[in-house]
Amino acid sequence: MIVTALALLAAAAEPPKKGMPAITEQTQRSGGERTADQLALRFDSADLAFEVLPDTYQLTGIATLGFTAKTPLTRLVIDLDRNLPVSAIAIDGVTLPASAWSNPEGQLVIRLPRPLTAGQSVSARITYGGTPHVALNAPWDDGVVWSKTPDGRLWFATTTEGYGCDLLWPCLDFSEGEPAAVTLHVTVPKGLKAPSNGKLLGIDTLSDGRTTWHWRTAHPNTYAIALNVGPYEEISGIYKSRFGNSIPMFYWYLPGEKAQAERLFAEFAPTLDFFETMIGPYPFGDEKVGVVETPHKGMEHQTINAYGNGYAKAIEGFDWLFQHEFTHEWFANQLTAANWDDYWLHEGYGSYMQPAYGQWREGNARYITMMMGQRSQIVNKAPIVRGKILTEEEVYEASRGGAGLDIYMKGSWMLHTLRGLIGDKAFWDVTRLAVYGRPDPRPGNFTPRFGSTREYEALVAKVTGKDYHWFFDVYLRQAALPDLVETRTGDTLTLAWRVPGNGPFPLPIDITVDGIRRTLPMTDGRGTLTISGDAHVVIDPDARVLRRSIAVEEMQAWQARPR
CATH class of the missing domain: 1.10.390.10 (Neutral Protease Domain 2)
Structure with a gap:
């Protein structure tokens, strides 16, 4: 019996392979058409308690979700990967029998003990846990990443843009399913940190050395909730905004990288100033600017952007990946499609x-x-x-x-x-x-x-x-690009737009003739001008217009040829 128990324990401790455990088609689907039951819910709040268990490669959670019914409802339909099975559900504090819920394909259906009328609120407390799906190739394929730092300590991250929030917690897995507010409590092993979304409320140290990190964020994108665990070191500072507010900035990085981390952190303030100059205020200034180093390339997790570019240097003189993910604080997290x-x-x-x-x-x-x-x-x-x-x-x-x-x-x-x-x-x-x-x-x-x-x-x-x-x-x-057709007859140059669908396309085009610039209005999709036969003509000299390019097509065909 002892040998068998030890064998089972060893088997349980084997890390899941990438892409495993398998997820259902329902879990893999994010967005798309939603059920009437889900569209009838206003998502008011989520209180999410997670514990990351690296010894067994498991994730456990207790999610307390607050909803308001827009129309009468008799059940809640909530997305949750069935690899995180539910062990208990309470509605407004009353524990339900197991027969009151089911989740055969990754969509948890809870039969309410009483119907909801329009305008009524309900609280659902869902206890769940299991072996979360391991990303095949994060962040392009979603799930969790179990990794190790160079000195062998746990380095854990999550990414859910493609398959959705239901890989980690019970949610409404579509863009407009954003909760108004989320509070997170992330418990991790001794010696590790858990930077996450929003503002840090506090850190509790448990009797065995584990710590619980408490965070709160407002209006997070559905895939923006992120767990990050590692032996992080931290750089912090304050950005004095041109709008008069002060914004805390944090970067969590792996030990031994201080010099590189400081150089990346030095990019935060000028990048902020660019966005605030060109567009407007940083959207989450009352929370933080947050970046965390991850064992995957990157992702726009609201106020805790994932960074995994290896501090790469490029000719433009700034880290494109940091800048790209930070861009999404405006275009994804503030403005959400x-x-x-x-x-x-x-x-x-x-x-x-x-x-x-x-x-x-x-x-x-x-x-x-x-x-x-x-x-x-x-x-x-x-x-x-x-x-x-x-x-x-x-x-x-x-x-x-x-x-x-x-x-x-x-x-x-x-x-x-x-x-x-x-x-x-x-x-x-x-x-x-x-x-x-x-x-x-x-x-x-x-x-x-x-x-x-x-x-x-x-x-x-x-x-x-x-x-x-x-x-x-x-x-x-349309898939095809507009094509600018050039015809030269004697001293007459004619330019004509040819567009898919043959609709109107009065896009003006700049042209230089022997170095002299002019703009053809192309009002009816065509333009002509008289030029001498030996004139040097350059069309769109500043490359302002996206149009068909034979050179690009031939290069792409050459690159795709069998070798």
Whole structure:
């Protein structure tokens, strides 16, 4: 019996393989069409108590969730991976029998002891735990990461953007399922730290040396709740905002990296100043700017952004990954897309703000160099926006019709072209309205909000006084790029836009003739000018317009050839 028990214990201590334990199709689905029961809930609060158990590779939790019914309800439908089985549920303090709930496929259905009428609130206390799904390749495939520091201590992280919050805790796994407030209590082994979302409320030390870290955050994105555990060291400071408030800044890094960590931390304040100058106040200044080193590349976890870029150096002189994830505090966490179909608002802007920062730091040469680095990655296989409610995988996976990386790079280039079209002031005014919902953001006069492509188009029309639906229809709702066809007959040069769908496309184009610049208005999609036969002509000399490039297509075909 002793041998058997020891064998079982040893087996239980084996780390799960990557991609295991398997998750259901329901758990893998994030976003998309939701049940009427879920849409009928307003998510008021979540109190989440976690314990990370590295000896058994398990995660246990007690989630106390507060909801208000928008319409009458007889049950709660809550997303939760079945690899974290439920052991007890209490509704408004009354323990339910096990027969009152079920979770066969990753969606927990709880039969309420009494029906809810519209406007009534309910509290559900859910005790659960098990072996969480291990990410196959975080952060591109989601789950937990069990890792070790160079000296052999636990280094643990979570990432859930793709498959959703239900990998870790019972939640509403769609964008508009954000809870108004979340309190976290994270218990970890002795000697380890647990930086997480929001403001630190305190740390309790238990009798055996374990510690419980208490955090609170407001309006977190559904996939933004993150657990990070390790023997972290900490750098902190205060940023004096141009808006008059003081913002605490923290970076948690692994031992032995102090010099590198300090150099990265030195980027925090100037990056903040860039965003506050160009867009507006840091959205979570009453909580913190937080970054934590992780055993995966990175992710925009609200106020605790994951960083795993290895302190890489690049010619632009700043850490692109830190800047990209920090961008998402504005474009993902403050402005959240209401539907995955609109995720270019996150990733298009998320990618565009690195060249914009390069321009702010060094000027136009750096900006266009970085933009051209993105241009070669645009593949135009699927539209960025499809006009329906989508899951995360339907957006990202080419096999499911998704645009994939084009959400990032094509979205960025569309913004670059839009900025050239409507001008700098209008572009940043539109951006500010999209992020804050108002033109005059100040600390305390805004909260996180949801946005959509249609709203963004309306904001462009509001700011400019013009309808640019033709622009967005081509760049967002068509896969192929507009093609600028050049015809030269004698002394006449004709330029004509050819666009998918053959709709209107009056996008002006700059041109230089023997070094003299002019702009062709292309009002009906065409423009002509008279030039001498030996004139030197350069079309779009500043590369302001996203259009078809034969050179890019041939290069991509060459790169994809069999070797």
